[in-house]
Amino acid sequence: MALETEETADSVEFDFAMDRRCFVQVLGAGLMIAVSHGSALAQNRGGRGGGRDGGNRSVSARIHIANDGTITVLTGKIEMGQGARTELTQAAAEELRVSVGQVQMLMGDTGLVPDDGVTAGSRTTPSTVPAVRQGAAAARELLVALAAKKWNVESGTLEVREGRITHAGSQRTVTYAELAKSGEAAESLKQSAPAGVSVTPVDKWRVMGTPVPRINRRDLVTGAHKYPSDYTRPGMLYGKVLRPPSYGAKLLSVDLTPAKAMPGVIAVQDGVFAGVAAPTTLRAEQALKAVAETAKWEPAPHPSSKEIFDYLRQGAQGGVPQNPFAEEVAQAAKALRATYHVAYVQHAPMETRTALAEWNDGKLTVWTGTQSPFGYHGELARAFRLPNENVRVIVPDFGCGFGGKHTGEAAVEAGRLAQAAGKPVLLRWTREEEFTWAYFRPAAVIDVEASLDAGGKLTSWHFVNINSGGAAVDTPYRAGKARSRFVSSNAPLRQGSYRTLAATANNFARESFMDELAAAAGADPLDFRLAHLENPRLRAVLEEAAERFNWRERVKQKQADSGVGLACGTEKGSYVAACVEIALDRAQDKIIVRRVSEVFECGAVVNPDNLTAQVQGCIIMGLGPALREEMRFAEGQMRNAVFSRYLVPRLADVPELDIHLLNRPDLESAGGGETPIVAIAPAIANAVFHATGRRIREMPIRLTAPSGA
Amino acid sequence: MDTTFTLTVNGRPRTVTTDSQRSLLHLLREDLGLTGPKYGCGEGQCGACTVLIDGKREHACLLPAKDAAGKSVTTIEGLSTGDKLHPVQEAFLAEGAMQCGYCTPGMILSAVALLNEKPKPTEEEIHSWMGTQICRCCGYPRILKAVRRAVDAAKR
Numbered sequence: 001m002a003l004e005t006e007e008t009a010d011s012v013e014f015d016f017a018m019d020r021r022c023f024v025q026v027l028g029a030g031l032m033i034a035v036s037h038g039s040a041l042a043q044n045r046g047g048r049g050g051g052r053d054g055g056n057r058s059v060s061a062r063i064h065i066a067n068d069g070t071i072t073v074l075t076g077k078i079e080m081g082q083g084a085r086t087e088l089t090q091a092a093a094e095e096l097r098v099s100v101g102q103v104q105m106l107m108g109d110t111g112l113v114p115d116d117g118v119t120a121g122s123r124t125t126p127s128t129v130p131a132v133r134q135g136a137a138a139a140r141e142l143l144v145a146l147a148a149k150k151w152n153v154e155s156g157t158l159e160v161r162e163g164r165i166t167h168a169g170s171q172r173t174v175t176y177a178e179l180a181k182s183g184e185a186a187e188s189l190k191q192s193a194p195a196g197v198s199v200t201p202v203d204k205w206r207v208m209g210t211p212v213p214r215i216n217r218r219d220l221v222t223g224a225h226k227y228p229s230d231y232t233r234p235g236m237l238y239g240k241v242l243r244p245p246s247y248g249a250k251l252l253s254v255d256l257t258p259a260k261a262m263p264g265v266i267a268v269q270d271g272v273f274a275g276v277a278a279p280t281t282l283r284a285e286q287a288l289k290a291v292a293e294t295a296k297w298e299p300a301p302h303p304s305s306k307e308i309f310d311y312l313r314q315g316a317q318g319g320v321p322q323n324p325f326a327e328e329v330a331q332a333a334k335a336l337r338a339t340y341h342v343a344y345v346q347h348a349p350m351e352t353r354t355a356l357a358e359w360n361d362g363k364l365t366v367w368t369g370t371q372s373p374f375g376y377h378g379e380l381a382r383a384f385r386l387p388n389e390n391v392r393v394i395v396p397d398f399g400c401g402f403g404g405k406h407t408g409e410a411a412v413e414a415g416r417l418a419q420a421a422g423k424p425v426l427l428r429w430t431r432e433e434e435f436t437w438a439y440f441r442p443a444a445v446i447d448v449e450a451s452l453d454a455g456g457k458l459t460s461w462h463f464v465n466i467n468s469g470g471a472a473v474d475t476p477y478r479a480g481k482a483r484s485r486f487v488s489s490n491a492p493l494r495q496g497s498y499r500t501l502a503a504t505a506n507n508f509a510r511e512s513f514m515d516e517l518a519a520a521a522g523a524d525p526l527d528f529r530l531a532h533l534e535n536p537r538l539r540a541v542l543e544e545a546a547e548r549f550n551w552r553e554r555v556k557q558k559q560a561d562s563g564v565g566l567a568c569g570t571e572k573g574s575y576v577a578a579c580v581e582i583a584l585d586r587a588q589d590k591i592i593v594r595r596v597s598e599v600f601e602c603g604a605v606v607n608p609d610n611l612t613a614q615v616q617g618c619i620i621m622g623l624g625p626a627l628r629e630e631m632r633f634a635e636g637q638m639r640n641a642v643f644s645r646y647l648v649p650r651l652a653d654v655p656e657l658d659i660h661l662l663n664r665p666d667l668e669s670a671g672g673g674e675t676p677i678v679a680i681a682p683a684i685a686n687a688v689f690h691a692t693g694r695r696i697r698e699m700p701i702r703l704t705a706p707s708g709a
Numbered sequence: 710m711d712t713t714f715t716l717t718v719n720g721r722p723r724t725v726t727t728d729s730q731r732s733l734l735h736l737l738r739e740d741l742g743l744t745g746p747k748y749g750c751g752e753g754q755c756g757a758c759t760v761l762i763d764g765k766r767e768h769a770c771l772l773p774a775k776d777a778a779g780k781s782v783t784t785i786e787g788l789s790t791g792d793k794l795h796p797v798q799e800a801f802l803a804e805g806a807m808q809c810g811y812c813t814p815g816m817i818l819s820a821v822a823l824l825n826e827k828p829k830p831t832e833e834e835i836h837s838w839m840g841t842q843i844c845r846c847c848g849y850p851r852i853l854k855a856v857r858r859a860v861d862a863a864k865r
Contacts, residue, residue, distance in 0.1 A: 080809055081808035081846045082808070083808070213805050214805060217802055217810075218802065220810030220813050221785075221794065221798040221807070221813060221817060222786070222798065223743075223744070223745030223785035223814045226744065227747070227811060229744075229747070229748065230744035238739070280728070280739055281735050281739065282728055282731045282732075282735060347845075348845060349845060350749055350755070350809065350811040350843070350844070350846075351747070351809075351811050352748070397809070397810075399809045399812075400811065400846060430751060431751055432751075609805060613805070613851065616848070616850050617808060617848060619847075620847035621846075642750065642754070643749075643754035643755055643843065644754050648843060649847055650842075650843060650849075651839050651842075651852070652836065652840045654849045654853070657850060
């Protein structure tokens with residue numbers, strides 16, 4: 001599947017035999033689409049791919065105004081907790097010059113909205129916010145032109161405030177809602193955007209740049225909001241899919257007879273796919289157990305997590321590149337080399353993969369949680385060999401993604417079960433399935449070598465990331481001769497995007513190694529970085545974090561079993577630096593993060609309240625893979641596919657947080673939901689060195705490696 | 710095997726017939742249409758399925774439905790009185806203590822149970838009580854502020 005920017009995810013290939021009788025079974029099942037806007041909206045959409053073509057599309061593909069004055073903004077972006085719904089509402093309200101309460105968002109419904117690409121890579125803020133602003137500003141100008149024409153005045157003499165157009169000269173006013181009543185407004189928005197539409201400059205923002213709270217917050221505290229796993233359809237069954245007992249195992253045979261004998265159960269096998277559906281989840285579980293007991297498998301060899309780093313190194317495609325700067329190393333006053341390891345981890349979204357599939361007249365509708373509605377749409381069309389217009393993917397706001405919900409396997413599985421059942425089927429993966437069969441943040445082996453001259457300046461830098469990715473692989477530091485590369489490997493697990501991709505692994509290695517180099521040069525870690533850093537935005541966050549943390553004083557204070565460390569980084573057009581204070585709990589062999597000062601800069605801040613929440617979330621989420629999280633597997637089985645053995649951060653892990661957003665209204669807004677995660681792990685590792693004099697070059701960072709890890 | 714029993718759900722008596730092996734979570738979600746309690750882990754580790762049984766918190770994913778016979782079950786749907794939200798819901802709104810919101814019903818009910826059990830909890834008691842719930846968005850700082858706000862409101 002093609003994803004925007006560097007987003008990646010290994011997809012699951014389905015090859016269904018497509019029993020034609022299934023289609024006959026679903027004919028006449030009756031489909032109701034649970035969208036209140038009706039067909040007028042559907043007719044106005046610009047069609048698939050419309051959001052990115054930038055061509056002469058009707059403004060109403062983006063902004064719709066109903067005859068009752070309701071303004072609906074359409075976007076292919078989705079909401080999973082990151083705040084896109086609120087931010088895009090602000091963007092539209094700003095340019096339409098209405099309050100946020102007057103705008104509703106229709107998100108992630110491939111039957112109605114333009115394709116704004118996958119919701120990933122921190123692209124909503126720099127790409128979709130501008131697209132929505134352009135659309136809303138165009139709508140405003142068309143509505144103003146409509147009023148100007150009615151009054152026979154120049155558009156330029158009219159003003160808009162709170163959805164009311166005013167002609168000061170003649171004291172005439174009309175609201176959007178009044179214009180909408182006759183249907184003229186809706187008609188007007190069918191035009192393409194006028195040329196030279198201007199958006200509101202930052203210094204004139206009224207709605208953007210303010211801490212607008214989450215738009216649908218009331219539905220979240222009352223339980224009224226329906227997540228994909230909460231949807232039901234008449235006659236719906238609950239699905240379960242037969243999973244292999246180990247990675248790579250091939251299904252040789254299976255007997256569905258015992259399951260089919262159970263009341264209300266349907267069971268289906270199609271090639272290597274087998275599954276059941278039943279009127280209750282319990283019955284589906286019982287039926288799946290009956291199926292699993294008959295299944296015969298041929299296992300396949302699979303490496304264990306204990307040997308994963310050797311395995312990845314051996315599998316490096318084209319071998320591991322050698323350092324081309326041998327001469328610089330030979331002539332250096334000092335040269336260092338080190339290898340860093342980063343374990344496989346998982347997103348573990350609160351809401352597991354889930355999909356409700358319904359067939360009607362050969363058309364498939366799926367309600368699901370995905371960051372890539374149009375990607376799923378394509379996957380479903382391919383898997384079921386359907387024309388695009390016979391597929392519809394609807395994405396209600398769902399429970400977490402973090403880059404982990406790009407691929408559509410749950411939707412395809414639900415679709416196949418629904419096809420067999422002739423009824424809608426809801427498939428909700430268990431936590432164990434999610435931890436085993438979803439994709440993972442790739443493990444990394446990173447080799448770094450660098451040389452210093454007598455003055456403590458870097459003269460060469462060689463950095464190789466094996467397996468985990470090229471995000472933020474290049475060093476932001478001036479390093480004489482520098483080469484940074486990513487080489488892929490023979491990955492034993494499904495891999496894909498995770499909040500800021502490989503930038504976490506690459507920053508962990510680079511920022512840890514910079515600390516090692518600083519020590520070798522006899523320099524303070526802050527001074528050493530600043531001496532090699534030109535980028536003013538990265539310098540600014542680093543200096544601000546050090547100032548707020550009182551770095552220069554605290555780094556001198558040596559206390560038993562405590563330490564301080566810092567790290568910085570840049571990715572996706574934003575900049576972060578963190579200083580941390582840790583304590584060592586020797587009795588429990590634990591690292592406790594006591595305090596974090598983090599400074600983050602992503603241009604002009606669109607919503608400081610939401611951005612603060614994202615930075616808090618990144619830091620705390622980042623503590624998991626920094627200190628504890630790792631997927632452990634052996635003999636083709638995941639050994640810790642449950643929350644009781646895969647310990648994600650909890651309230652007790654939350655340090656004292658000092659978060660500072662460095663607002664830059666003079667710069668373009670960049671996304672802020674990912675990059676704040678990259679500094680925390682290396683800052684902790686560097687603090688461990690400060691406390692103990694030991695370098696721990698592994699994530700998770702542990703004082704002693706657990707036995708049997 | 711099916712069993713028939715009566716329980717009170719959000720103040721309303723309900724007589725249900727269900728397989729005796731079924732969890733309360735499945736009964737609430739699949740038979741009674743109450744989707745506020747969420748599936749998160751199935752092992753009582755995350756608290757997304759938290760409900761109140763006679764005012765005390767329970768993991769609905771682990772509790773056999775029949776164990777709720779004769780008892781009073783409260784889900785997030787039953788917490789407000791008409792349009793008037795429960796003070797803990799108000800506190801979560803005031804602090805913006807939610808991101809994706811999937812854990813929010815469990816967080817709120819857990820905090821309600823805390824106040825039922827200890828009307829004036831100490832900071833340590835708040836931490837240890839709320840520490841059993843998982844928020845993968847890691848919105849813990851605001852969740853903590855919301856619970857403190859609710860505790861302060863209850864003290865007044």
